[in-house]
Amino acid sequence: MAVRPLESARMTDRFHLDAVPIRLDGCGKTFPGGARALEPLDLTIRGGETIVFLGPSGCGKTTTLRIIAGLESPDPGGRVLFGDEDVTDLPIERRNVGMVFQSYALFPNMTVAENVAYGLKVRRVGRAERGRRVEEMLDLMHLGEFAGRRIDQLSGGQRQRVALARALVVRPRVLLLDEPLTALDAKLRDSLRLEIDRLLRELGITAVYVTHDQGEAMALGDRIVVMAKGRVAQVGTPREIYYQPADGFVADFIGTMNRVGGTVRDGVLRIGRGSLPWSGPDGPVELLTRPEDIALASGEADAHLDGRIAAAVFLGDRTRLVVEPADGPPLTVDTAGRSDLGRGDRVSLRVDPARLLAVP
């Protein structure tokens, strides 16, 4: 549980949340009609951890989240545990989970404050304490001035902050977020993402966050669960996922990855006209490497590959080149921002041997 010092000490005192670990035990899901949305899944989420389910649309992220929430039950044999408690047969209203949806799902017939108070009212928290806790939560989310507003008078970002406040004010055992930023425009998405990040760290709550956006996943997750077609492709920290992808799918899904073909013979890997020391069986290989791990060669001597620039995109801090080598697929290469290379120029490239990945 990563809690930043300073103001967070005060924050977690006031909104003390138990950091409950969650365990999924063989949780698969087959929908009536026979479609298997989720292969049996085993996963332990640590108390206070933010775990992100990442994958393309339809890969089973929402289904997994709904199994944790209690909105779907796993296929027979699957179990969901909150701490030591088996909650598999508890309906959502008795699991004490907080939910945040892409569509906000705020109650349109209630004001901002009434929305936030709803969970406390259902729990029969007394009027005075209810008012106090709602006010505190609205302040925490910078929503104090909107307390009396109707929902249709709020922007998307404000609505999602109300949804977060409504979910958190009841001190849930776990916070479940399903693509909470997807409906927002890019700029709001960034600022709300930072706010969610701050909140999750400060409250120390166990959180499960679903997204198809790898940028969000990398920024928010203590660990990322990459999913594909109802299976877990890899579980790991953002760095592990980025630098040691478990397979070609993860490699391609996270960031940009180049595929470089070469041949190994007697401990030497030949790529284009260059050669590097390499341990591995003899024969043709396909290796992966990131755009930042290919550089422009400083001289003829260290060049591995030659090619022609098919596109050059200036990104401010760097210039991203797409280079077409004599044979093989185009390579994406990051160079200095102040480069004056352009389309049609011929370049020689050097691959960093330490950064080449052999992936199944």
Added chain:
Amino acid sequence: MSACVQHGPGDLPRSAASPRAGRRRMGEPLRLAALLAPAAILFAAFFLLPLVRLIAIGAGGPQGWAAYLTTLADPGHLDSLASTLALSAGVTAVTLAVSTVAGLFLVRHRFPGHALLVALLTFPLAFPGVVIGFMVIMLAGRQGLIGTVTQALTGGKLVFAYSMAGLFLGYVYFSIPRVILTVMAAAEKLDPRLEEAARSLGASPWRVVADVILPALKPALISAGALCFATSMGAFGTAFTLATRINVLPMTIYTEFTLQANIAAAAALSVLLGLITWAALAVARSVAGTSVAAAG
């Protein structure tokens, strides 16, 4: 006048008028006037002129305008008005309750025969009041199903077709389909995430109904209920089929008009019936309007 609030067969209820139907460009008043002219002429010819004439006839008897007061003060008329209001309110309440439960059930549950059942539901929409009355007699009349069954079971024959109870049954039967269809249309548009959010906050299924589903259905229920109320206030065919002495306002108007030849009283009562029904609809529409605006 009662014809104004009676609804033709197959006439589906419409939701309350949109409050935000504002026109952006007011720069072409001439074209606007030209466009509105046909509607204005129709409105005047088929609504305004007959209405004014009706109001005038009400005051055209020997008593003049005082006829309205006399008509209103008549205990028989007041009685008829009260029972018509009570009947319509009762029909509306029962219809809304039954249709909301049934409509929600039909939207939430799929079972074999679902589509057929929904299709069958629209059947009574096409029946004129006479047929509804006929069906009530077949069910609860002297040779009716209920009479036969109760006679076999208890020895006494239960017959209630030719009374207010029979009329009540007929109106509920006639009103339920269109309200169910309205509820179903509204319920299909409910966002399931709203209910899931409420449940995640600890709300029991009943609380979800009270706090999420009913508020979301409220505008549809109000407009469907208003139409149901207006239809019951003005319907005539069923009452006429069941018994000529059922004391509801449309029957009273008919009696005054054809049997007593008291045309002024009939006209005054018609205006009254129209006004009350119109007021009920207006109130319902404004309540529905504000709650729609509040719901965004």
